[in-house]
Amino acid sequence: MLIPPAAALHPVNLTCDYRHNPIGIDDTHPRFSWIDSSPRRDQFQGAWQVLVASSPLLLSHNRGDLWNSGRVASGTASLITYSGRALTSERRAWWKVRVWNRAGQPSAFSPAARFEMGLLRPSDWHAKWIGMPALDPAAPNEPVALLRTSFILRGRIRSARWYGTALGLYQLQVNGMPATNGRLRPGWTDYHLRIPYQTLDVTRLLRPGVNAVGIRLAAGWYAGYVGFGHRRFHYGNAPRAYGQLVVRYRDGTKTTVSTGPGWAGAYGPTLGADLLMGDLRDSRREMPGWCVPVMMERWNRHFGAVQVDATPSVKQPPGTRPAPACDWPGNIPLTAESDRPVERVAAISPKVIRETAAGWVVDFGQNMVGVVHVRAFGGHSGERVTMRFGEVLNPDGSVYTTNLRGARATDVWILNGAPMQQWEPQFTFHGFRYAQITGWPGALTSANITGIVLSSARPDASAFECTNHLVNQLQHNIQWGMRGNYLEVPTDCPQRDERLGWMGDAEVFAPTACDNANVAAFLGKWMDDVDDAQSAAGGFSDVSPRLVDPADGAPAWGDAGVIVPWTLYRAYGDKRVVADHYPAMVRWLNYIRSANPDLLWVNRSNNNFGDWLNVGDDTDRALIATAFFARDADLMARMARAIGKVRDAAMYHALFQQIAAAFDRKWLLPDGAISGGTQTSYVIALQFHLLPPAARRQAAADLVAAIRKRGWHLSTGFIGTGSICQVLTDAGYADVAWRLVKNTTYPSWGYEIARGATTIWERWDGIRPNGTFEDPGMNSFNHYAFGAVGRWLIEDVAGIQSDAAHPGYAEIILNPLARGGVRSASSRIETIHGEVASAWRQEKDRFIWKVTIPANTWAEAHIPAQTIAGVTEGRRSIARAPGIHVIGMAHGALVVTVPSGSWSFHSTVPTHRRGALSR
Numbered sequence: 001m002l003i004p005p006a007a008a009l010h011p012v013n014l015t016c017d018y019r020h021n022p023i024g025i026d027d028t029h030p031r032f033s034w035i036d037s038s039p040r041r042d043q044f045q046g047a048w049q050v051l052v053a054s055s056p057l058l059l060s061h062n063r064g065d066l067w068n069s070g071r072v073a074s075g076t077a078s079l080i081t082y083s084g085r086a087l088t089s090e091r092r093a094w095w096k097v098r099v100w101n102r103a104g105q106p107s108a109f110s111p112a113a114r115f116e117m118g119l120l121r122p123s124d125w126h127a128k129w130i131g132m133p134a135l136d137p138a139a140p141n142e143p144v145a146l147l148r149t150s151f152i153l154r155g156r157i158r159s160a161r162w163y164g165t166a167l168g169l170y171q172l173q174v175n176g177m178p179a180t181n182g183r184l185r186p187g188w189t190d191y192h193l194r195i196p197y198q199t200l201d202v203t204r205l206l207r208p209g210v211n212a213v214g215i216r217l218a219a220g221w222y223a224g225y226v227g228f229g230h231r232r233f234h235y236g237n238a239p240r241a242y243g244q245l246v247v248r249y250r251d252g253t254k255t256t257v258s259t260g261p262g263w264a265g266a267y268g269p270t271l272g273a274d275l276l277m278g279d280l281r282d283s284r285r286e287m288p289g290w291c292v293p294v295m296m297e298r299w300n301r302h303f304g305a306v307q308v309d310a311t312p313s314v315k316q317p318p319g320t321r322p323a324p325a326c327d328w329p330g331n332i333p334l335t336a337e338s339d340r341p342v343e344r345v346a347a348i349s350p351k352v353i354r355e356t357a358a359g360w361v362v363d364f365g366q367n368m369v370g371v372v373h374v375r376a377f378g379g380h381s382g383e384r385v386t387m388r389f390g391e392v393l394n395p396d397g398s399v400y401t402t403n404l405r406g407a408r409a410t411d412v413w414i415l416n417g418a419p420m421q422q423w424e425p426q427f428t429f430h431g432f433r434y435a436q437i438t439g440w441p442g443a444l445t446s447a448n449i450t451g452i453v454l455s456s457a458r459p460d461a462s463a464f465e466c467t468n469h470l471v472n473q474l475q476h477n478i479q480w481g482m483r484g485n486y487l488e489v490p491t492d493c494p495q496r497d498e499r500l501g502w503m504g505d506a507e508v509f510a511p512t513a514c515d516n517a518n519v520a521a522f523l524g525k526w527m528d529d530v531d532d533a534q535s536a537a538g539g540f541s542d543v544s545p546r547l548v549d550p551a552d553g554a555p556a557w558g559d560a561g562v563i564v565p566w567t568l569y570r571a572y573g574d575k576r577v578v579a580d581h582y583p584a585m586v587r588w589l590n591y592i593r594s595a596n597p598d599l600l601w602v603n604r605s606n607n608n609f610g611d612w613l614n615v616g617d618d619t620d621r622a623l624i625a626t627a628f629f630a631r632d633a634d635l636m637a638r639m640a641r642a643i644g645k646v647r648d649a650a651m652y653h654a655l656f657q658q659i660a661a662a663f664d665r666k667w668l669l670p671d672g673a674i675s676g677g678t679q680t681s682y683v684i685a686l687q688f689h690l691l692p693p694a695a696r697r698q699a700a701a702d703l704v705a706a707i708r709k710r711g712w713h714l715s716t717g718f719i720g721t722g723s724i725c726q727v728l729t730d731a732g733y734a735d736v737a738w739r740l741v742k743n744t745t746y747p748s749w750g751y752e753i754a755r756g757a758t759t760i761w762e763r764w765d766g767i768r769p770n771g772t773f774e775d776p777g778m779n780s781f782n783h784y785a786f787g788a789v790g791r792w793l794i795e796d797v798a799g800i801q802s803d804a805a806h807p808g809y810a811e812i813i814l815n816p817l818a819r820g821g822v823r824s825a826s827s828r829i830e831t832i833h834g835e836v837a838s839a840w841r842q843e844k845d846r847f848i849w850k851v852t853i854p855a856n857t858w859a860e861a862h863i864p865a866q867t868i869a870g871v872t873e874g875r876r877s878i879a880r881a882p883g884i885h886v887i888g889m890a891h892g893a894l895v896v897t898v899p900s901g902s903w904s905f906h907s908t909v910p911t912h913r914r915g916a917l918s919r
């Protein structure tokens with residue numbers, strides 16, 4: 001097809017449910033998005049047309065036999081719901097889109113993208129759950145089972161899919177070749193309510209004749225150690241695998257190979273595999289070719305019959321609600337994986353390797369999450385290599401592990417004497433910067449070991465940089481905290497015996513996460529876990545999936561159930577996530593309200609953690625709780641409005657006002673101070689708009705006074721830290737925010753950095769000024785909650801915000817924080833409309849600012865300036881720049897609207913201070 005020469009817009013980066021070409025989805029109304037790209041400025045989409053076809057050939061002839069939307073006059077380019085013929089199990093579909101700009105000029109059709117349905121109905125599944133006998137509670141390790149079968153394919157193969165999952169973790173091999181994408185599959189959900197399955201395209205691994213499939217099955221979250229308290233077997237004690245291989249022949253027939261009695265099982269070389277404890281591999285027991293047809297027979301004597309269950313066996317974790325009756329065996333639906341899997345996202349070479357009295361100590365230079373890949377050249381059969389992992393070093397240079405509590409975090413490798421052997425543990429992960437290795441054959445060098453970073457998140461497309469090294473390191477630490485703790489679910493920490501989906505931590509960090517990467521699918525999946533964890537009474541939980549901590553959620557922890565959907569709506573404009581979780585949110589509001597008729601949240605506050613880990617500045621817990629109750633009501637009002645529930649919106653808005661009034665009556669003193677006077681109380685009262693307008697100025701001044709009283713340091717915990725800088729900036733105290741961010745004395749982010757932090761610490765003094773470690777009972781060096789300040793860097797310093805009234809960056813606010821802190825700053829972030837960038841620098845009294853606004857969006861830009869005179873775009877006076885409309889001066893800036901494209905502003909700025917109290 002010819003591309004019209006002057007096409008103004010090109011639809012690119014086609015995604016379906018936030019993923020590129022997903023296979024095995026079970027969303028029967030998937031949502032399409034694309035990015036309108038354009039070499040020109042001021043380009044908007046005026047219409048679109050989507051074609052969805054059942055074959056690539058039909059699509060190439062522009063025949064949308066599944067759906068032809070026709071030309072739809074609309075500027076929307078994201079999350080467009082498929083509205084064609086019903087999508088049934090295994091349906092494959094190819095789609096493309098073309099767009100028209102507002103002048104009616106069409107683009108060419110985009111290249112084809114595709115998606116494919118999984119197995120949607122219970123009757124599509126014929127497999128049985130297979131595995132080895134239940135794990136021995138007396139044994140310290142959970143061995144990995146090998147399960148296999150062979151079969152004959154008679155005919156030429158057109159395509160083959162594996163639909164499968166496990167209670168535990170599994171990896172699929174086809175004819176000895178790895179077939180699973182990602183790690184730690186099928187991931188973690190509350191298995192008693194939902195078991196996610198994967199669909200894998202294995203066409204190229206099969207051939208006519210004899211074939212074999214094999215599964216390595218480990219304990220994982222299902223049967224292994226999770227959480228604190230040294231407990232395992234949370235969901236069951238007998239890991240099971242389940243799946244169907246569906247092979248389609250060219251002649252149109254098909255054959256299915258399912259897990260069941262025809263399979264055989266054995267224990268292989270991995271004698272232990274546990275997420276918290278580590279892997280144990282005896283290489284002498286390796287069975288090369290155990291699932292390669294011509295070699296399988298050799299291992300027959302190791303294999304015996306598997307145990308077979310018709311239904312999945314899953315215990316209901318304490319505090320969760322029982323599974324409702326449904327058509328699925330055991331009442332547990334199999335649901336298609338909806339997120340990208342945990343993957344290897346980077347490999348890191350050692351920075352330093354030292355021989356110490358405690359063994360070899362390898363420093364990777366970065367606190368990371370994952371495993372190591374080791375290669376040994378030589379070594380005798382039976383030699384035992386032990387690898388321990390930790391985040392920091394003891395004074396004697398050995399690796400400090402006391403803060404890992406009950407997590408053994410130890411991998412053991414028994415060598416088999418081959419001249420060259422290698423190993424990468426598959427069913428565990430550690431949080432570490434250092435590995436301490438004993439028993440290594442000979443001298444350990446960087447040729448022997450590589451750090452493998454595992455994560456569900458890829459904060460690589462977004463960036464923030466400025467002229468201050470400390471602040472750049474802070475951004476680096478925030479991103480590494482996100483990589484390490486966005487692993488299958490958003491966790492508190494990746495190293496000790498915990499690694500749970502703590503709701504409070506997730507909620508405060510979520511906005512920063514959305515600024516740093518596209519986490520819509522990741523947090524969208526987790527919101528299902530949050531709903532699954534809601535109690536029968538309507539209480540969200542403290543941790544999702546709900547495990548170990550059976551209590552209903554504490555204030556600010558349970559509230560993640562409302563705040564995270566709002567955060568996703570704001571960042572991605574996703575109304576479905578709001579609508580899907582709306583009933584659960586309503587139950588949560590009722591849960592709080594029915595127990596607290598005075599609208600002060602004093603009852604049913606469960607574990608009430610308060611301002612967790614504040615610095616000797618404890619805030620009244622009822623104050624925090626009530627503030628979050630108000631926040632919930634406010635967000636409910638806004639979300640109800642977004643999904644067209646007008647009456648609810650009015651009701652929740654009124655509730656918000658009543659709670660705010662109750663808050664003021666209880667805690668706002670006649671002199672304008674907030675009772676208790678903690679920094680956090682001022683932060684949340686301002687952030688959540690709980691004070692009458694007349695009291696806001698005073699509250700902001702009191703907050704500054706409370707900071708001054710601490711020698712210009714913060715004293716906030718989880719609740720106040722994330723937004724203290726934004727609140728100060730909005731109130732006109734950006735200079736105070738900068739002071740907090742640039743501090744290098746305790747407590748501050750800079751203090752951690754000065755002590756070598758490469759991630760965000762759980763405690764401000766994880767390492768005390770005298771060099772000793774904080775209480776090992778709770779001292780993680782990779783805990784992202786305090787990294788929630790990252791939002792301030794991107795949204796305020798670089799100044800890129802999604803306009804809350806037009807979520808998903810449909811309209812963008814560009815409002816940089818010039819002066820006060822650094823001479824220049826830049827950021828680019830990936831939005832669903834494309835990249836938004838802001839890069840500014842201050843040269844004497846000149847302010848130079850380059851911005852990029854994606855096609856089909858526009859921005860309200862606040863150009864720091866004293867007057868309009870002298871403000872230019874390129875060489876042109878701003879008033880004459882085409883496409884730009886001047887609104888006027890506000891708070892030391894010239895406010896203009898700017899359409900899409902790249903723009904370069906210049907202005908004269910003496911001192912600039914932002915002062916709007918009203919964001």
Ligand code: BGC
Pocket residue numbers: 492493498502503504505609612783
């Ligand atoms: C976790 C926290 C969590 C807290 C609840 C801790 O053990 O690591 O980050 O939010 O418990 O107070």
